Amino acid sequence: MPIYEYRCQECNRTSSFFTRSISQAVEPVCSSCGSQRMERLMSAFAHHKTVAQVHEESGSPPAFPTPDYYSDPRNIGRHVEETFQKHDVELPQSIREKIDAARQGVMPKELDV
Ligand SMILES: [Zn+2]
Structure with a gap:
């Protein structure tokens, strides 16, 4: 299962996102503060x-x-x-x-x- 990691630009915390399909878009939202300003990390x-x-x-x-x-x-x-x-x-x-x-x-x- 693909795992995407994003770092929040607001609080600098890292969140992981799982997707069932590699073609499914990930819409990352910070799990700590709810910000959508997320930067993709190399997982x-x-x-x-x-x-x-x-x-x-x-x-x-x-x-x-x-x-x-x-x-x-x-x-x-x-x-x-x-x-x-x-x-x-x-x-x-x-x-x-x-x-x-x-x-x-x-x-x-x-x-x-
Ligand atoms: Zn955050």
């Missing part, structure tokens, strides 16, 4: 959407995430790490922490963001 779990899109473009049914994928916690956040490395950018601390947490078994739905 530690955004690779869900990327892989699903690749499947869609290649004609295969979207079958992601799979239980097998998450049975190997080393896969969690790998794409994000590689993306940052490719651009020679240091991973932001907030994303680093989420990846580490996920690898220790804390899945995104349990994150208090």
Whole structure:
């Protein structure tokens, strides 16, 4: 399930939004103050959407995430790490922490963001 993260421009808090379909528009509203001035963040779990899109473009049914994928916690956040490395950018601390947490078994739905 694609997860979108937005940072509120008013109170600077981060909110996560889930959508059942990658084609479904997200209308983010701050969960803390209700502001609609939300800035899209790169999610530690955004690779869900990327892989699903690749499947869609290649004609295969979207079958992601799979239980097998998450049975190997080393896969969690790998794409994000590689993306940052490719651009020679240091991973932001907030994303680093989420990846580490996920690898220790804390899945995104349990994150208090
Ligand atoms: Zn806010």
